[in-house]
Amino acid sequence: MNRDRKIIFLTGGTGNMGSEAIRHILQLPDPLELRVLVRPQEARLASVKKLLSESNVTIVWGDLTDPASLEEGIRNADVVLHVGGLVSPMADYLEPAAVEAVNVNGAANIIAAIKHVADPERTRLAYIGTVAQTGSRNSPVHWGRTGDPIKISAYDHYAISKTKAEVLVAESGLRYWVSLRQSGMLHNNMSKDLDPIMFHNVLNGVFEWSTANDSGRLMAGVCSDDVPEVFWRRFYNIGGGVQSRITNKKFFELTMSTMGVKDFRTIFRPHWFATQNFHGQWYSDSDELEALVPYREQSVDAFFVERSRQTPRYLKWAGRLAPGAIHKRLGKLAEGPHGTLHWFAHNDEDRISAHFGSREAWESIPRDWDSYTFISPSMEPTELQHGYNENKALEDITEEDLADAAEFRGGHSPKGCIDSPYAPVAWRCAEGHEFLLSTNAVVKGGHWCPVCSYDYKSYARQAAVNPFFAQVWTEEASV
Numbered sequence: 001m002n003r004d005r006k007i008i009f010l011t012g013g014t015g016n017m018g019s020e021a022i023r024h025i026l027q028l029p030d031p032l033e034l035r036v037l038v039r040p041q042e043a044r045l046a047s048v049k050k051l052l053s054e055s056n057v058t059i060v061w062g063d064l065t066d067p068a069s070l071e072e073g074i075r076n077a078d079v080v081l082h083v084g085g086l087v088s089p090m091a092d093y094l095e096p097a098a099v100e101a102v103n104v105n106g107a108a109n110i111i112a113a114i115k116h117v118a119d120p121e122r123t124r125l126a127y128i129g130t131v132a133q134t135g136s137r138n139s140p141v142h143w144g145r146t147g148d149p150i151k152i153s154a155y156d157h158y159a160i161s162k163t164k165a166e167v168l169v170a171e172s173g174l175r176y177w178v179s180l181r182q183s184g185m186l187h188n189n190m191s192k193d194l195d196p197i198m199f200h201n202v203l204n205g206v207f208e209w210s211t212a213n214d215s216g217r218l219m220a221g222v223c224s225d226d227v228p229e230v231f232w233r234r235f236y237n238i239g240g241g242v243q244s245r246i247t248n249k250k251f252f253e254l255t256m257s258t259m260g261v262k263d264f265r266t267i268f269r270p271h272w273f274a275t276q277n278f279h280g281q282w283y284s285d286s287d288e289l290e291a292l293v294p295y296r297e298q299s300v301d302a303f304f305v306e307r308s309r310q311t312p313r314y315l316k317w318a319g320r321l322a323p324g325a326i327h328k329r330l331g332k333l334a335e336g337p338h339g340t341l342h343w344f345a346h347n348d349e350d351r352i353s354a355h356f357g358s359r360e361a362w363e364s365i366p367r368d369w370d371s372y373t374f375i376s377p378s379m380e381p382t383e384l385q386h387g388y389n390e391n392k393a394l395e396d397i398t399e400e401d402l403a404d405a406a407e408f409r410g411g412h413s414p415k416g417c418i419d420s421p422y423a424p425v426a427w428r429c430a431e432g433h434e435f436l437l438s439t440n441a442v443v444k445g446g447h448w449c450p451v452c453s454y455d456y457k458s459y460a461r462q463a464a465v466n467p468f469f470a471q472v473w474t475e476e477a478s479v
Contacts, residue, residue: 012084016187020216064106074113089195091158103161129181132159137281139377144281146235154354187212196339207280208239218295239286243299258308260319271365274355284381410466430465
């Protein structure tokens with residue numbers, strides 16, 4: 001990438017992560033041209049108007065479903081930062097086909113554009129994945145790393161679309177790609193995202209958060225010529241490290257304190273929150289990304305200190321003086337469409353089973369905090385078994401190793417020689433589905449059968465014959 005003027009193309013520039021990426025990219029010392037994909041309907045946004053005033057920024061009008069606009073932005077690009085897409089909770093209100101049209105087809109369009117108007121042997125593609133790909137990871141399996149099983153939570157069409165898109169990237173044949181799985185991301189617009197999805201969170205769950213600032217720094221860092229070669233063609237978890245690993249209880253304490261609410265328990269009730277079928281984990285491997293592309297600058301505590309400073313005084317007074325009114329408003333949210341209480345009022349047994357296990361399990365949840373037990377998840381990192389000799393470098397993995405990995409997944413070993421860890425090989429899952437996936441996608445990305453991986457209704461059946469998957473399903477089944 002030793003050009004006089006580096007060309008960077010960014011999707012999702014009007015979002016929380018994308019806008020921070022732009023801010024940090026424009027601070028880079030190297031001469032560059034930043035091209036930003038913007039939908040025409042966003043032309044009047046203040047952030048877009050500001051971009052139009054930047055001398056080294058070019059707005060590319062279009063969207064991820066429009067191959068022509070993507071080719072315009074990607075033509076001769078050195079770096080493509082694919083941050084954009086439909087995300088939750090917006091994605092939860094749309095038909096699955098609409099979500100896939102943007103998230104899956106959009107990724108396919110970007111890959112095709114790189115091959116058509118850029119250089120698949122030189123252009124760098126950074127794809128943003130999601131922690132939602134690995135689903136619910138309640139204690140005692142709350143520690144995760146890349147290569148763990150893909151496990152999509154029930155009804156999470158967003159996670160399905162992001163997983164499919166990640167496979168497209170990993171199997172694209174591009175020389176330089178990377179998938180960066182975003183965790184929960186703290187940003188300044190969080191108070192505007194009041195949605196029933198907050199009650200899908202598990203109170204005794206965990207998150208290793210990142211902040212929009214740090215994620216933006218990461219995107220700028222990926223653009224550097226100093227990124228080591230070993231960084232590419234891998235999967236990473238974006239996380240803030242030890243200082244950003246907190247329980248969901250702690251998260252609600254911090255969030256509500258910035259709004260003037262002294263005790264979040266005065267405005268919530270424990271039975272409003274799901275007990276399973278969400279996502280979130282602490283990462284045993286997030287330091288690997290930090291070591292290769294340093295990006296951490298803002299801890300969870302530092303974020304909330306700054307957020308408290310920025311919160312208008314009238315909102316803090318409302319939190320202090322009117323917790324009862326806030327409690328009623330949040331209760332209405334839980335009772336509304338997509339809210340947990342709505343499922344019980346309307347006998348939505350499938351949702352009840354997915355998020356609570358059963359109606360009886362929900363009824364056993366205390367209605368007051370004095371009787372509710374918060375757990376303290378282990379701070380000692382633990383790792384799931386991946387079923388092959390992980391001491392070997394990816395390039396040294398043999399057919400025997402893949403046979404071990406396949407057997408641990410209840411399947412059969414690939415046939416034929418392994419030309420490259422990035423080339424597709426043939427696999428068969430326990431249910432007899434045959435598919436092609438690279439060694440890298442299976443053992444380092446945690447991907448497996450494209451039929452079974454997206455069929456959450458078959459997960460219990462899969463766990464009975466797939467020891468690899470059973471490691472993350474037993475905790476779900478036992479809640």
